Amino acid sequence: MRTYGYxxxxxxxxxxERVAGVLPLLEIRSRLTGRRGVALPFSDYGGAAAESDAAxxxxxxxxxGLQRERGWDFVELRSPLVHALGQTCAAYKxxxxxxxxxxxxxxxxxxxxxxxxxxxxxLKSGAIIERRTDHEALRxxxxxxxxxxxxxxxxxxxDRFFDELQKHILDRDMGFVSLARLEGTVLAACVFLIHRxxxxxxxxxxxxAHLSHRPNHGIMWDVIRWASAQGYATLDFGRSDLDGExxxxxxxxxxxxETDLTYVRLGSTGKQSAEPGGGxxxxxxxxxxxxxxxxxxxxxxxxxxxxx
Numbered sequence: 043m044r045t046y047g048y049x050x051x052x053x054x055x056x057x058x059e060r061v062a063g064v065l066p067l068l069e070i071r072s073r074l075t076g077r078r079g080v081a082l083p084f085s086d087y088g089g090a091a092a093e094s095d096a097a098x099x100x101x102x103x104x105x106x107g108l109q110r111e112r113g114w115d116f117v118e119l120r121s122p123l124v125h126a127l128g129q130t131c132a133a134y135k136x137x138x139x140x141x142x143x144x145x146x147x148x149x150x151x152x153x154x155x156x157x158x159x160x161x162x163x164x165l166k167s168g169a170i171i172e173r174r175t176d177h178e179a180l181r182x183x184x185x186x187x188x189x190x191x192x193x194x195x196x197x198x199x200x201d202r203f204f205d206e207l208q209k210h211i212l213d214r215d216m217g218f219v220s221l222a223r224l225e226g227t228v229l230a231a232c233v234f235l236i237h238r239x240x241x242x243x244x245x246x247x248x249x250x251a252h253l254s255h256r257p258n259h260g261i262m263w264d265v266i267r268w269a270s271a272q273g274y275a276t277l278d279f280g281r282s283d284l285d286g287e288x289x290x291x292x293x294x295x296x297x298x299x300e301t302d303l304t305y306v307r308l309g310s311t312g313k314q315s316a317e318p319g320g321g322x323x324x325x326x327x328x329x330x331x332x333x334x335x336x337x338x339x340x341x342x343x344x345x346x347x348x349x350x
Contacts, residue, residue, distance in 0.1 A: 045203045046347040051079060051112075053104050055097040063092030065101040067108075067117070072348040076115040079108065083350035086281040087136070087303055089121035102128075102308065109309040116310035121303075132305040135290055137279040137298035141270045148270065148297075149263075157295035160259030167255040169224040171264040175212040179219040180204055183231035186247035188335045193250070195327030197342035198335075211235060217244075220265055222257035230257035234265060239275040241265065262296065 048068040055063040066088065067079040082088040092098035105117045118131065142148040152158050172179070184204055191198040211217045217235040221228050230248035234241055243265075248257055269277055279293045281303055294300065330338060 045200065045206050046083070046350070048083060048347075048350070051108060053101055053108070055092060055100045055104075057097070062094065063090060063097035063101050065090040065105060067105065068350075069112070069114075070348075070350040072350075074348040075350070077112070078114045078350075079105065079112070079117040080350055081117075081119050085120060086134075087120045089119040089306075106308050114309070117308040118305060119308065120305045122306065128306045128308050129310060130304050131307045131310070133284060134281040134303040134305075135284065135293075136281050136301050136303040137290075137293040137296075138301075139266070139277040139279065139296055139298045141266065141274055141277060143270055143273075145267055145270055148266065151297035153295035153297075156291070157259065160256040160295075161263045164222070164256040164260035164263070167224060167260075169222050169229060169255055169257060169260060171260055172221045172223060173218050173264070173268065174221065175215065175218050177208055179221055179231075180208055180212065180233075182221055182228045183219050183233060183245070183247060186228065186231050186249060187245065188339065189249070190247040191342075192331060192333065192335060192338055195330040197330065197338045197345055200343045200346055201339070202343075203346070207233075220261045222255075222260050224252070224255065227252070229255055230261060232258070232261050232265075236274075240278055241269045241274050241276070242278045243280050258292075266296075 048070055051067050051069050053065040053067065054061050065081060067081050068083050069077075069079055070083065071077045081090075090098050090101040092101060102119075105119075108114075109117045119128075149158070149161075152161070184198075184201065188198050207217075212219070216237070217233065220232045220234060222230045228249070229252040230246070232243060232247075233245040235244050236242070243262075246258065246261075266277060279296070279298055282289045282293060290300075330341070333341075
C-alpha cells in the first residue's frame with residue numbers, strides 16, 4: 043500500500059458480534075493493466091480466511107458485488123476456489139517443508155545426489171552464512187537482485203519497496219536476510235519472512251560466478267537448522283512456475299511437500315491475460331536482458347505498480 047499506492051477495500055463477515063471471516067483486498071487502478079481487486083498483490087497466495095463454508099461463500103459473494111459496484115475488471119484470489127462465477131487464471135507449484143527438531147533425521151530426508159551433495163560442497167568451500175536484519179545486508183541482497191533479475195529478463199523491484207520492507211519487517215524482527223559470504227565476497231543472498239510458526243522464503247539472488255560453491259544450498263540448510271532449533275513448524279519455499287523445472291527440482295530435493303496452487307478470478311469476462319502485464323514482460327524479455335541495470339531500475343520503478 044505504501045509503496046504502490048493501492049487502496050484497501052478488505053471485507054469481513056460478521057456473525058452477531060463475532061468476525062467469522064475476512065477477505066483482504068487491495069485495489070489496483072491502472073491505465074495499463076486495468077482495474078481490479080487482488081488478494082493480495084505480490085503475494086504467492088491469498089484469499090478468504092473463514093470459520094465456515096457459509097462465511098467463505100458470503101465473502102466471495104460480497105467480493106463479486108464489490109467488483110460490480112467499483113467497475114473492476116475482476117477480483118483475483120490467489121488460492122483455489124469452487125464458485126459458479128470463478129475461473130482459474132494461473133497455476134503454480136507450492137513447496138513446504140515440515141521441520142523437525144532432529145536435524146540429522148531431517149538431513150537424511152534430503153535428496154542425496156543433489157541436495158546433500160550441494161550442502162556438503164558448500165561446507166567444504168569455507169564460505170559462511172550470516173543471518174542479518176541491518177540495512178547493509180539488505181543492500182547486499184539488492185545489488186545481487188539487480189543482476190539476477192536482468193539475467194531472467196525482468197526489471198528489479200523498486201528500491202522504495204525494499205526500504206519499506208526494512209522499516210516494517212526487518213526492523214521489527216519479522217524477517218531477515220541470509221548472506222553466503224566467502225572472503226568478503228557475497229556469493230548469494232535470500233530474504234526470509236516470519237509469521238507465527240512458519241518461515242517464508244521470499245526472495246533470492248546469487249552471483250553466477252560463484253554458483254559452484256552451492257551458496258543457495260548453504261543458505262537453505264542454515265535456515266532449516268536455525269528454524270528447527272527455534273521451534274518453527276514449517277519452511278515455506280513459495281510458489282514456482284510450472285515451466286521452472288530447475289527451481290522445482292531444487293525445492294523437491296529438500297524433501298518438501300508439493301501441492302498445486304491455482305489463482306481464481308471472480309466476475310472476469312475471460313478476455314484478460316492470465317497475468318496482468320505478464321504478456322508485455324514476456325515479449326520484452328530479450329531486450330531487458332541486454333539493458334544496463336540503471337535503465338532496468340527506472341523501468342521497474344514505473345512498471346511494478348501496474349502489475350500487482
